[in-house]
Amino acid sequence: MLSKPVVSIVGRPNVGKSSLFNRIIGKRIAVVDDFAGVTRDRNYYSAQWSGVPFLIVDTGGLIPNVHEAMPEAIHDQVNIAIKESDVVLFMVDAGTGPTDLDLLVAKQLRRISERVILVVNKAESSSVIFDLDSFRSLGIGTPHPISALHGKGVADLLDLVLEIISREPTEPVEEAEPDLKLTIIGRPNAGKSSLVNKLLGQNRMIVDDKPGTTRDAIDSELEYNGRRVTLIDTAGLRKRARVKQDMEYYSNLRALSSIERCDVCVLMVDVNGEIGVQDLRILKRVIEMHKGVLLCWNKWDLKEKDHRTFDQLVEETRREFMELRWVPMLSISALTGQRVNTVIERAFKIKERMGFRVPSSEFENQVFSWIRAHPHPAIPENPVRFLGARQIGAPYPLFRFFVTNPDEISPGYIRFLSNKIYEIYDFEGCPLTLEFRPIKKKYFEVHQFGGTPDGGVPEEEM
Template identity: 40%
Template sequence: MRKPIVALVGRPNVGKSTLFNRLAGEPLAIVDDTPGTTRDRLMAEAEWNGRYFFIVDTGGIDPSTGGKEALSVGSADYIQQIRQQAELAIREADVVLFLTDAITGVTPADQEVAQILRRNQKIIEGKPHPPVLLVVNKADNQTFRSGAAEFYELGIGEPYPISALHGTGTGDLLDDLVAAFPSDTEEEEDDSVKIAIVGKPNVGKSSLLNRLVGEERAIVSPIAGTTRDAVDTKIVFEDIEITLIDTAGIRRRGKIEPGVEKYSVIRSMRAIERADVALLMIDATTGITAQDAHIAGYILEAQKSTVVLVNKWDAVEKDNFTMQNYTSRIRQELNFMDFVPILFISAKTGQRVDQVLPLALRVQEERLARLTTGQLNRILQNAQDAHHATSRTGKSLRIYYGTQVRSDPPTFLIYVNDPKLAHFTYLRYLENAIRKEYPFTGTPIRLVLKPRR
């Protein structure tokens, strides 16, 4: 059984992201005074009175077309795409929260959103689906709460006056929201494999997501920086549940603009933190750059498994040595991650895209692999016999024994006479000795040294 999905919809700048953050319990969605800040859908888990559900934040449904002035000042170039994303969220939702603004009252834009909601509803067992709860936000005082009655003219039903910023009225709203959930949904743990698609701006992350999913799930644009939030998409591949996380492009710190883009980068980093496997996308037309190496460093610091995807391979002029030369350059620039597999793809044409998920899942299996204590100690003994570690004082590092204490990622506890005697280069030597026995493809491993008398 699955968790219910609740979509937050409305015209721009009515406080959808503020309510999203309140329900999620943390600032996941970007909140900005500029209308049109939220572009893609953003999903998070929420809970009320023991009921768990997913909430989906959407970009504002902007009715402005043609010569009309756009409400979404910050996203005027994406109005139609944002609208399509919001309508897709409505169709997927179990319940919709239609947000309006108590301060401005009913507007023509609200009327059009109400029409869109009615158009996307289906009658199931004599009732409209998904059910819609009309939320009148920014009702921060009694005057605004009393004035909420005017929103009956939208024909949606009883208005719920609330303040998403201060939490006023949200309890009654959530009580009725939970009561509106369909009976065939109940809480379940998310044990899906989480795969984050990361990289610098405009390398084709959203295009790859759409190709993997098989539908236009994320906004695709040739303009760098289109995706601002991390977006979760659930799919099933070969009977395995997968959560694909599309993320905003990560620029170098010196080139991160203040405000909205800054918070987008933070969310991309959080997406890496909660992923099992990161798909690091590199633009084949520009080759690997210093920023690609920086992002790889972020992934390694988070101890996540990795697959390097060289995208736009169809746009590169090739000879018999092109792929080999690209691989050598990548290995050189990412020498601290020489254990990761490299796959050359084209999200545009679909070239080798069918190999992406199988390779990511194989890397995830490697992440969960375990060595027996006997295997590990044989490897450590042979490595120590072949090459002793000596310090500047002439004192040698002695390894007594080791054991794998956890997986995800593989972590090895090694008892030694003095951890300070282990130089970084010798730890790399031990890591390579372990990988020679079992490669742990695409997965970082941790060596933890502990003193023992």
């Protein structure tokens, strides 16, 4: 696949980089907040202008020569983004004028990239034009005033971006869906970014011991055995009571959105802790969105163990949490790389099984054999009788049962049917969904057990 041109937005903290990013793509993807330093990882997203596709990159605030751990990591991330870029948008704040930090950033940008556009943001006021010349002291070239918040001047800026891009002849970009979209989810500090970094073989995510380091959902791509995989690392999902700041609230929403657009979710759990209520809530969201799921016990290298430790852990977990009975589990170390490739292999298997289709006659015969061996509990006034069943076309395992009095089916019997389907058809890790629909009375009176004479439900009932 040929890469698109890359446009990066850089600058000191809180000059409006994420606001411009969101304005260009037309969605609220990057977290925007008045607190300096909100965007800390590079955030990539596809965009286009005048029919020309490109990748727009939002970065953490560029803080040169500050050696506190997190600013230094942000500084390195931005340097990587600049080296990848065809165009760099250097943003400054019209309200403050050029600052000493802007001068330091400009010096660094002049040293790294020649294709830099100086963007003066927050230029809503018409009086700003009289102060633009002061930004020429940065030595980056002509300042271009915009208002990312209101969209003023953004179109002209994008025209200039395309003009620079067009200087280098580019081949058409082949657009294709990845073979697997994998979202890495879990509570804060479970090791999500470390897993992504190990799979990619580079420091794509900022990794820090402090919980909550990754604030946005970030996409990365890799090729695994000739197949394209999109990895989505998310901010750690927190309990609502703990989401006190606006930026954490939006990051939680972003993580939930990332679950919605993936094929399979990897739920990361620290093996030195335990599965908590929030992990189960995350799992519930994944199942509700009909996504595959794989549970990874991370930091396995730090666990005291013998040859039976993992089997005992799986057995005890499934006995304590019924929700995890059919969720496959792996023990990994994102730090050392132990079994991290197995994560992708297992995720591919889950996606493949999600597309598996059971022949209608075979499934219906299986259902009737289960019912004969284990009938539904008797309800004299509103008997529950199964008249037909089959799998329905969907991107996940969806089975429809035709019954009398579907509202009377007991939860225990639904679990019984689910367990049988998981057991017989190997849907481990897949979001199994069962539907129960009533059938017209005339068919029930004639075919109390087997549906139509050929053993099925009439087409008009499907």
